[in-house]
Amino acid sequence: MDPDPTRERRIPLGTVSDQPETTDTVVRVSLQDVAERAGVSAATASRSLRGLAKVSPDTRRRVIEAARELSYTTSLQAAPEFAPGPRRTVAVIVPFITRWYFTTVTAAAVDHLREHGYDVLLYHLGSADVRDDFFSRMPLAGRVDGILVLSAPLNEEHTLALRALDIPFVTVGTTVPGAPSVGIDAVAAARQAVNHLLHLRHRRIGLIVGEADDPRFEFESSTERRRGCEQALRAAGLTLPEELVATGPHGLEGGAEAMTELLSRPVLPTAVFAEYDELAIGALWALRRAGLRVPDDISVVSIDDHEMATMFDLTTIAQDVRGQGSVAAGLLLEAVDAGEVSPADRQVQLPTRLVLRGTTAPPAAGAAAPVPATPRTRQRGRVEPS
Numbered sequence: 001m002d003p004d005p006t007r008e009r010r011i012p013l014g015t016v017s018d019q020p021e022t023t024d025t026v027v028r029v030s031l032q033d034v035a036e037r038a039g040v041s042a043a044t045a046s047r048s049l050r051g052l053a054k055v056s057p058d059t060r061r062r063v064i065e066a067a068r069e070l071s072y073t074t075s076l077q078a079a080p081e082f083a084p085g086p087r088r089t090v091a092v093i094v095p096f097i098t099r100w101y102f103t104t105v106t107a108a109a110v111d112h113l114r115e116h117g118y119d120v121l122l123y124h125l126g127s128a129d130v131r132d133d134f135f136s137r138m139p140l141a142g143r144v145d146g147i148l149v150l151s152a153p154l155n156e157e158h159t160l161a162l163r164a165l166d167i168p169f170v171t172v173g174t175t176v177p178g179a180p181s182v183g184i185d186a187v188a189a190a191r192q193a194v195n196h197l198l199h200l201r202h203r204r205i206g207l208i209v210g211e212a213d214d215p216r217f218e219f220e221s222s223t224e225r226r227r228g229c230e231q232a233l234r235a236a237g238l239t240l241p242e243e244l245v246a247t248g249p250h251g252l253e254g255g256a257e258a259m260t261e262l263l264s265r266p267v268l269p270t271a272v273f274a275e276y277d278e279l280a281i282g283a284l285w286a287l288r289r290a291g292l293r294v295p296d297d298i299s300v301v302s303i304d305d306h307e308m309a310t311m312f313d314l315t316t317i318a319q320d321v322r323g324q325g326s327v328a329a330g331l332l333l334e335a336v337d338a339g340e341v342s343p344a345d346r347q348v349q350l351p352t353r354l355v356l357r358g359t360t361a362p363p364a365a366g367a368a369a370p371v372p373a374t375p376r377t378r379q380r381g382r383v384e385p386s
Helices: 031-038 040-048 056-070 073-078 099-114 128-137 158-165 188-200 220-235 253-265 277-289 319-340 375-380
Strands: 009-011 088-094 118-124 146-150 169-172 179-182 204-210 245-246 270-273 299-303 314-319 347-349 352-355
Touching: 031 040, 031 056, 040 056, 088 099, 088 158, 088 319, 099 118, 099 146, 099 319, 128 158, 128 314, 146 319, 169 319, 179 319, 188 204, 188 220, 188 270, 188 299, 188 314, 188 352, 204 253, 204 277, 245 253, 253 277, 270 277, 277 299, 319 347
Parallel strands: 088 118, 088 146, 146 169, 169 179, 179 347, 204 245, 204 270, 270 299, 299 314
Antiparallel strands: 314 352
């Protein structure tokens, strides 16, 4: 087992590897050592070794000579004088590489980078502790030309560590003040989903949300989607009572667990909005096991348009996940090629759209008023009869 799960792994362009690279040489000399030998700041040393235009030829020469003297191999390879070709490197920081959204965004970004002659270093975080350790060590100095950060929940300390590198970075699915970002309007997407249910005349609408793996690792989009749901209900003169909200762990099992919890409550919703498609698909499984018909008894809608959504005939709000990866990579390469350490604060929001399938319909006759749970419903919801 790798003792350091955040150690960078050099990936052949266009692929995501689960195997650590075994041929990289361990670099013992730091960028700060090179900077002190050349009499410049670490940021200037980094720009010099990456060949950016904002460094004078004399300063750049001194930095490269210092790197030679100290055998700062990684940085020497990054400098055009020492590189076999014009290839550059981008780091991609991913919270959970095995989850559909992050895998899809990463694949699209890598495809775009490959087409433009860039290599990729992939960093998988996986937990708040690993994230904090990564940003405290910050192993990217002098090794990459730009950074893509995928939806990782960051605090001020983390963003300061990124800015201290003095290289461009772009975020996907989250925002950092002053940095370009790409994503969707998650609040508006949730409103779209709930408005669809309201237009079908549903008035008792439940919410299924994914539980954060760690309170310190909660995603911005989760909060925004709940806010959008509440906004749509409030605009219709409705509220979201806590008895119609259930949470579950990430994934299909979490959706099934949360839907089962809703089935155990005294009053059932006539429709459910799930935060994302995997939760919704798990909810469909639980409803089928409980003997309830979708959409006759309960409607289900969510956000994403996951690759399995068509197979489950799931009504959803589609987002262009691959588009987010390629657009973000394009913004980053524009900044790198222009030598912009702080590119313009561009917030790119890709459109979302309602995809009508078979899991939503108007509520059954007589279902508009609250219905008390029957012993049969309680049994289906795995609750002992009172």
